[in-house]
Amino acid sequence: MLAVSLAVAYVPTLLGLSAAPALARMQPDDRTVVDGLVFGALLFLFADFMSLTANLGVGAADLIWRGALLASFAGGLVVFAGLERLGGAAPARLAVWWAVGVGLHSLAEGIVVGHNLTLGLAQALRPLAVFSFVLHKVVEGLSVAVLMARGQRTGLPLQVMLASVAALPLAAGALLGAVRLAGAASSIFYALGAGSVAFILPAFAASRSRHPAAWTAAGAAGFLFVAVAALLHEL
Ligand SMILES: [Zn+2]
Numbered sequence: 129m130l131a132v133s134l135a136v137a138y139v140p141t142l143l144g145l146s147a148a149p150a151l152a153r154m155q156p157d158d159r160t161v162v163d164g165l166v167f168g169a170l171l172f173l174f175a176d177f178m179s180l181t182a183n184l185g186v187g188a189a190d191l192i193w194r195g196a197l198l199a200s201f202a203g204g205l206v207v208f209a210g211l212e213r214l215g216g217a218a219p220a221r222l223a224v225w226w227a228v229g230v231g232l233h234s235l236a237e238g239i240v241v242g243h244n245l246t247l248g249l250a251q252a253l254r255p256l257a258v259f260s261f262v263l264h265k266v267v268e269g270l271s272v273a274v275l276m277a278r279g280q281r282t283g284l285p286l287q288v289m290l291a292s293v294a295a296l297p298l299a300a301g302a303l304l305g306a307v308r309l310a311g312a313a314s315s316i317f318y319a320l321g322a323g324s325v326a327f328i329l330p331a332f333a334a335s336r337s338r339h340p341a342a343w344t345a346a347g348a349a350g351f352l353f354v355a356v357a358a359l360l361h362e363l
Contacts, residue, residue: 129245129306132253133299136241137234140262141295144269145287151277157342159277160335164343166271167332168350170325173264176358177233177322193312197319204232204323212327220279222331223290227272229324230294236317238301246306260361264354268294275331 151162211225244252272290276282301314336343 129242129302130299132245133238133241133296133302136258136261137237137265137295137298138291140265141230141269141272142287142291144266144271145273145276145291145294147270148273148276148282148287151273152280152282154277156335157339159274160339161342161346162274163332163335164346165350165353166267166274167329167343168347168352169267169354170271170329170332170350171347172351172354172358173267174322174325174329177318177325197315200316200319201323201326204229204320205326206323208324208327218279219275220281222328223272223275223279223281224293226275226324226328226331227290227293229321229328230268230272231297232317232324233268233321234295235297235301236314236321238298238303239305239311239314239317240301241298242302242305243308243311244305245302246308256360260357260359263357265295267350267354271328271332 151159154162208225208229212222241252269291272294273282273287276286276290301317305311305314
């Protein structure tokens with residue numbers, strides 16, 4: 129379980145994060161394009177989180193349950209906004225907060241992965257499903273790398289640390305999922321994660337005004353890229 133989590137979550141996240149030094153050396157104009165790409169990709173993931181949050185809920189018709197999910201979403205948004213206010217808006221700090229947000233989302237994913245693994249290894253580890261999952265983890269890592277690059281803090285120790293924060297919760301979630309604990313909790317963590325995405329999205333939109341056309345085109349490309357990956361996942 130731990131080996132699977134490391135292979136499908138930690139390695140690709142770290143791979144995405146390892147782009148940070150190269151991103152830090154980029155011209156501001158080129159970085160606008162990367163911002164757009166990440167924004168588009170996260171926008172798709174956000175829509176995906178929202179539908180998962182709505183669908184995975186046990187007895188989703190239950191008003192209290194829906195309220196709890198909504199509160200988690202809003203709570204995620206408010207907590208991260210509060211952290212940013214307290215800690216200052218330094219981009220390097222933003223990278224840390226966002227890594228925590230990805231970590232919450234990874235915990236939710238882990239619970240689902242753990243559930244799926246108990247249903248059978250062959251079904252859970254279909255090559256296309258693994259490939260698309262790994263791809264989306266690279267994008268998640270890349271989104272953290274963009275913020276690291278902005279703060280010009282891109283050292284390997286920080287990469288390893290933030291990859292751990294962002295991806296290791298998946299292993300914990302997988303263990304919970306495997307013993308069939310916390311099925312409903314995964315929805316709560318998806319909702320918290322979606323709140324953190326709502327918090328971080330504007331950070332990737334800030335540079336849009338510099339090159340609106342390039343940013344928008346990159347955004348569409350990023351959105352499509354993750355959409356195709358998600359489609360592969362369903363095959
Ligand atoms: Zn994810």
